[in-house]
Amino acid sequence: MQKKLEPIEAAKQFVNKYFPSCQGALLAGSVVRGEATETSDLDIIIFDENILSSFRQSIIDFNWAIEVFVHNLSSYKDFFESDYQKARPSLQRMVSEGLIIKDNGVIEKVKDEADKILREGPEKWSFEVIKIKRYFITDALDDFIGSNNRAEELMIANTLADLVQEFILRTNGCWIGSSKWVIRELKKFNPDFTTHFVNAFDTFYKIGDKTKVIKLVDEILEPFGGRLFDGFSLGTVNEQNNIKG
Template sequence: MSEFNKLKPIETAHQFINKYFPNCQGAVMAGSVVRGEETYTSDLDIVVFDKSINSSYRESFIDFGWAIEIFVHNLTSYKFFFNLDYKVAKPAMQRMIFEGIILKDEGIIVSIKKEAKEILEKGPERWTEETIKTKRYFITDALDDFIGCKNRAEEIFIANTLAELIHEFVLRTNGRWIGSSKWIIRALKQYDEKFTEEFVESFDDYYKNGEKSKVVHLSEMVLEPYGGRLFQGFSSGKK
């Protein structure tokens, strides 16, 4: 089926559930197509709840002209992933279910959506002062490596590490969820669009021109309210 005549996402999702999971208790379609952010490479993300399965699994299909990725749970196994995502502050499962369009519901989806919404609104567990201190040290260490490095290949990957650490530090110290890959930028934008512009500009300038100064300034600006760089006196695990 070509790009021009394949079924619409919602129609495809309904047909998929009817074909593969006709006896499931509930299903939602999530992902970029639901948010109106799809590209020509986007797939369909479908979360399925089926009480007959023993354990959760993930599977990918090509059907109805679409790439389709499914996340299958019984009526309790999803809670494990809710808890896992909460601990790492990346609520992927919660977002999928909360944002998802209901495809089928035998009286379970509304309550699961409510659970997801409550977790999303609560936000991640707050960092302790000790955790903040440790993260300051990690950023300082990466920043010193970045400033002193003369090897372009190594610099690129130190910059990648700094970007991850800075995004995490800004969001977690402000009680916000973090992301990975494209969700780094999405999570930052949800918090502060102006900061996100500065974040992107700083790293873009480095990657394009090899100019480190904006990344260095950004790193120090983020650390400053919490005491700045940290090396001297830092200790971890000492008894």
């Protein structure tokens, strides 16, 4: 079997083979952060003015699984905006951390844009958004407390964990993540809280004890008024008045 190339060399050969006329290319992901595992792939970002629209493709070459994210010199901006609105700056992170594989004078500008977005953080949640999030966390917590069906409890706990990580990060002006990035963003925010969070849910998953999860949820809601059910409404002012009447 052919020897596996070093990540940077494989990335260079990939760019030369598939995108020789591109204006810029970056290698990002776990291999750049020094966190690569046996199953890690190469994340390569391409900037090519001749590409009509962005696309993503997965291939295997040079003995590597490769994920390639292809943009022209303006399409990446739409992804930056979409990621910003979701508070999950995936492309911005990749661009910011990425090692330059090729640059014909375009990479610095894109990196500066990504760094600025990451530095300034996500849009601040309004009072109304926080109130809505409190309600849905309360609703999930009530389901969690009241359930005695193990299969359903597991699914409710998953939902609750996702709602909790989003709430604590967004109310503290932090970016959020999905999958493994949940823990990475939580650690960046507060390592002690992350330990508390993981321990609470791990205890439930292992032995079915809900106490720590319930305590954790109440702790994150308390500064914002605690659990919310009574008096909560969604809809127009007239609809709310009709309910009150």
